[in-house]
Amino acid sequence: MKLIMAIIKPFKLDEVREALTPLGVQGLTVSEVKGFGRQKGQTEIYRGAEYVVNFLPKVKIEVAVNDDIADRVIEAIQAAARTGKIGDGKIFVMDIGQAVRIRTGEANAEAL
Amino acid sequence: MKLIMAIIKPFKLDEVREALTPLGVQGLTVSEVKGFGRQKGQTEIYRGAEYVVNFLPKVKIEVAVNDDIADRVIEAIQAAARTGKIGDGKIFVMDIGQAVRIRTGEANAEAL
């Protein structure tokens, strides 16, 4: 199993989620995060004090999937999250050793 | 070492934390996340506009543990977080290559 972690632009969340359903992904977990990268933020000015906002709002998606669909999931995320403009984000893939569904105790592939 | 990531119902957090202390877990990190899964959300209605809330509030626990207690920690989380109703959440386990305690520079097992 893989944990696919994608950092994307917030307004792309719904599109990404919809892109994953046809692949059989039944669940995922989302966090609001702040991203620092090549994309530069707005400047906020308060009575002359300027604050360049280095950290931009992003959304982090974590989705655990079986190895067999991992590549397709990655592609689907990339396709759905892409605007082509700087700051679109990244996808990182890690190995999951074990997975458990809390409600039933089912393990691994059945747990997802 | 393992990183155990558990996504649970928010009101179970204290119970889970308390279940881990007897196992020697001395620290953990918690994030507020939103979960999408089989459990369906409420519908919010604002002047006739309906929004089905697909993403439900969940809490993500990340806890780094030594390999020897990993299984017991997983079991304890599953037992404490379980309500038996849909949406109880998941546990995912990953390998940690290295751990450092920032204050002292201690590494790996000592760092936890």
Add this chain to the structure above:
Amino acid sequence: MKLIMAIIKPFKLDEVREALTPLGVQGLTVSEVKGFGRQKGQTEIYRGAEYVVNFLPKVKIEVAVNDDIADRVIEAIQAAARTGKIGDGKIFVMDIGQAVRIRTGEANAEAL
């Protein structure tokens, strides 16, 4: 590639970020989290009801780096985030199997 996850005190964020730039780190992702550990929280009192705040505000940094600079990054984080007082936090390191830049589709080292 490694995913370096550091849990630090919130006011150290800017220093850590600045410490990483010279090492060639071009991006990172930050979340607000709550930490439970040896450091004890304040007590809040509301009309006689006391709540010991077990969970303290922390910041989680996730940064993906190539293997060659991983050690230097870990050291830099530890040095910048350290105050020497309890609660300074932890660094955990995991393997990344694959990385993708969403905007371009570039993979792995080029993606970071």
Add this chain to the structure above:
Amino acid sequence: MSFPVKKILYGVGPALGLTLLASAGLAQEAAPMAEAAAAAPAATPVLDAGNTAWMLTSTALVLMMTIPGLALFYGGMVRKKNVLGTMMQSFAVTCLITVLWMVIGYSLAFTGESPYIGGLDRPYLTGHEKETLAGTIPESVFMMFQMTFAIITPALITGAFADRMKFSSMLVFMGAWLLVVYAPICHWVWMLAADGSAVGFLGQMGVLDFAGGTVVHINAGIAGLVAAIVLGPRKGYGTDNMAPHNLTLSVIGASLLWVGWFGFNAGSAVAADGRAGMAMAVTQIATAAAALSWMFTEWLLRKKPSVLGIVSGAVAGLVAITPASGFVGPTGALAIGLVAGVMCYWGATSLKHALKYDDSLDAFGVHGIGGIVGAILTGVFAVKAIGGTAGALEGNTAQVLTQIYGVGITLVYTAIATFILLKVIDLVMGLRVSPEEEREGLDLSLHGETIH
């Protein structure tokens, strides 16, 4: 309905020349609306400190309706990324209209003898001496009280185009709208001669509008509808989650609107007397009734009574009782409130969704519909002993037609003038922010600030 429609058609045009015809056919005794100078035309008017105290207070209350009242009511309903921009619209409109009213607006609305428009001869409040009176209160107080009405009316419109209008274009539009739409309609309905008789053609015709059903609410509601249509819907309307981000703000806002509305309605008596007291009582009753009727309607149809529902209902009731407040009694108010709650619920839910315009915060659904309901029902429930004019229930059915006529004229004039203004501004400087700005939110893209 054919009669008023005909009237509406007649009624529009540069000179609106059907005044004669209409006044023959419809006009009752001239109803002194704001009664600025009405008391004792024979004797020299003297200042009454009690009346003045109440009018100073009322002015403060009506200003509080816009800032912070309306700013909060609207601000709580938008998405988090637009809350500052939305509140700023109400605040900036307050400032802009204040200056314009002082420069020329007051002169256009409240001077002259023409039934159609005021004069240009009192710019910069010329002639406001410390001692000048309007009835039993200083004219400065009357001018200020009227200013707060001139402020809230355009501010109400902002609800219709929330989240997508350029700030610069909004300022230009609001300034022009004040002079081209608000000032004349205000003059038509509320301009009185020194002897208390109506000068404006709608006033002369006997249209009843105690505190602004036509002048304020229908006017703003229709302008909002036109603006919502001209600007087009928000990006993502119908698909994205546009749930209000913080209804605690809207509850505070609606509450302050309610409290402030006592100044609006009871203040329109321009005295601290029995008519003001009755206006306050009927305001309270209609508001509560409308809040409950919206709430129970929603509870029935949607299974849950919502906070947004009950506060929207309250505002609907406030709107509907506004034209009626100096003319009807408690039971009339109860009826008006109950009807307004249901009708505005329908306006803000079914009607809007059926016709697919994006009146974002229901400026039309609440103020337009509520204003029309109130204006017409004023003609039904008016009690001669309270405001000097009987309504249909007391046998004077013609009053309903007069009211419909007033509604029609306002509606058509506002719709056309607002449309033209918006189109011209669109040509010259554009109306909408760019799609990127809209997505990022007005707070950051237009004002460089955000809620942290």
Add this chain to the structure above:
Amino acid sequence: MSFPVKKILYGVGPALGLTLLASAGLAQEAAPMAEAAAAAPAATPVLDAGNTAWMLTSTALVLMMTIPGLALFYGGMVRKKNVLGTMMQSFAVTCLITVLWMVIGYSLAFTGESPYIGGLDRPYLTGHEKETLAGTIPESVFMMFQMTFAIITPALITGAFADRMKFSSMLVFMGAWLLVVYAPICHWVWMLAADGSAVGFLGQMGVLDFAGGTVVHINAGIAGLVAAIVLGPRKGYGTDNMAPHNLTLSVIGASLLWVGWFGFNAGSAVAADGRAGMAMAVTQIATAAAALSWMFTEWLLRKKPSVLGIVSGAVAGLVAITPASGFVGPTGALAIGLVAGVMCYWGATSLKHALKYDDSLDAFGVHGIGGIVGAILTGVFAVKAIGGTAGALEGNTAQVLTQIYGVGITLVYTAIATFILLKVIDLVMGLRVSPEEEREGLDLSLHGETIH
């Protein structure tokens, strides 16, 4: 304390027949409480625009106390998932009571000649003509002013059962409570004859309650205590973290309560005169003193002066000075405030935790305790030159007993009636939300909305 206890025991029963005995033993000169029609009983009363202006203003101020004042004060203290539901309770109570007051409540409270309850002969505000006066102000204004008191009293109770009562049951309870508990007690204390003499039996007996210590605060406080006990504690009370989610809202709420309370207390003079001025001054002084005394007590005992503490202390002071406000002078107010701050601190911390009921937002701890402290101390510090009645410090020790008697009667009647009402409603429709709804929060489960 044995004397008042005996009185309390005597004082309860369907007919409360001890009036005779008590009036012989305790009653002083009849203290004109609300003085509605008090001024110049001989001459025909005429409308005074100054007094009317102040009473119109006071009415607006007291409405502002409930919405948004109390809604915010309470809303800031609950957990985030309940904030909208909590604010909605105040808002919905405002609407419901408005309609009931107009339909029959005012008639029950302020008509008739019985010392126990008003009549049913003025439903729907029958007989409110534009010209009808109550003293020197229009009766419509007096009716409205009293309505705002009838609104805030039940709204105060909602603090006791926050986070767990069904919205439907809450509405039924509040409606019934208005008619069964509030209207009679209001009649007992404040109903005056046309000549200004007391009609209600507590008024006749000389119980002093200028602006609502017994009628409003003890009444609501005791009802809250009973409700907290009948409903039982919140799920997780004592174990879960139930810290207030946003005290900025509570600070705004407390501030608006303070400002609005000038209408409550100084408005209870029903005139813009020296007594109103003195009532405003003592309100300010007692409030500040109580806020400081709560703050310093907490600072001493708990090491930190909290924001919730100082605002709670301010409300405690406002409550305690309420019955006293037209009767005491500045130094009396200072003393009342200092005592109230400490006593209510004790009520909201030690007492509550010792007895283990879950009076969630301290409706009893602040309003019940504060009201009792204030009512009794009114008998101590009353100054003849201010309100016409001397207190114990001026030698009239019997006044303290009269006050205790008034407290006792109110306390017992409210407790029993509230208990019965709640039990009946529980049987018929249930009082509490389900455990799942409670866990999810009222906002989403009852109203389908949430703070985003």
Add this chain to the structure above:
Amino acid sequence: MSFPVKKILYGVGPALGLTLLASAGLAQEAAPMAEAAAAAPAATPVLDAGNTAWMLTSTALVLMMTIPGLALFYGGMVRKKNVLGTMMQSFAVTCLITVLWMVIGYSLAFTGESPYIGGLDRPYLTGHEKETLAGTIPESVFMMFQMTFAIITPALITGAFADRMKFSSMLVFMGAWLLVVYAPICHWVWMLAADGSAVGFLGQMGVLDFAGGTVVHINAGIAGLVAAIVLGPRKGYGTDNMAPHNLTLSVIGASLLWVGWFGFNAGSAVAADGRAGMAMAVTQIATAAAALSWMFTEWLLRKKPSVLGIVSGAVAGLVAITPASGFVGPTGALAIGLVAGVMCYWGATSLKHALKYDDSLDAFGVHGIGGIVGAILTGVFAVKAIGGTAGALEGNTAQVLTQIYGVGITLVYTAIATFILLKVIDLVMGLRVSPEEEREGLDLSLHGETIH
């Protein structure tokens, strides 16, 4: 400018003995400032219910300026970890000053015949009977109205040292400052004899300050500047992100300040008359003008019109019109507003950053600068027909010098006295929280509470 500087130098010293010289050289007819007892010195004054109604209302409005107005305005501008602590400062100051004003402050400010300081013979409001009048209103009302001014002045100072002062030291400082700085300056400017003639030496000299340009705003602004310098900048000033965490609070706050300011300025007429009406009108006009002028200046220079900018501009306008409000007409107000917006923008941006003090929320930048601008321009735009004194535009150029003189005296006295007070308190108990407390935030470290 050399003349006033000389005057300032002369004017400072224990006895400020140059009164004679100055009154010969500068004084015009004595301008009755607050006119407490001004009306008809010959006839016995009688209570006027209309005037009293307006002053009761004004008192409530001015209290609302501090809580919740100022608490919100400041609370929204700090970082999230300090919002409760910041709001608590306004609230606690309100309570503390109330008690001190009653104990001795009022006596120090408004009794006696000395031109420099009041007496100690009316502690605890001795001699406030229910019937005592101040002009046509009860003295209790005059005392309360003045109390609300005494409250807001120190509360304004808290903006300068936000986020870093110990709560205990703040209380001590504010209490001392009231007695040592505020009370005398108030006496110098506003103390009148029973016949309406000025008693204080600045009043005698003809310094015009209708509602508190020197007494309130310059006073608080300078004290804030000194405090900001003595305490030193916040940790991380200039490097950390200190962006306001929630400007919705500041918009509400600024709006309530605006609404409440009608009580401040129009209330300073101490009557519901033409002068009050004119004061309200010019307040509205100057405020709107300053808001727009700040906004457009920022838009031009910084490319975006910010919400913080427009609300800051509004407050700047309110400050600047304060001394002028009973003396100037609409066009004067427009000019004052336009100038104040630009000047305060400069004060809160360029000046502050150039001189590198950390006046965190611009107490000096807005209130100091705005107060000075307003005080001086009052001398330019005063209209004889309105306030009895002509300004430079009407030929009385000396008035400008008188105004500058008043500014200078206030400025120097406040600066020195504030500096000494702070240094003494620093020695005795320390002024600043520890660096850890500052980093953690005042909410948690000082008050044990937080926003969840």
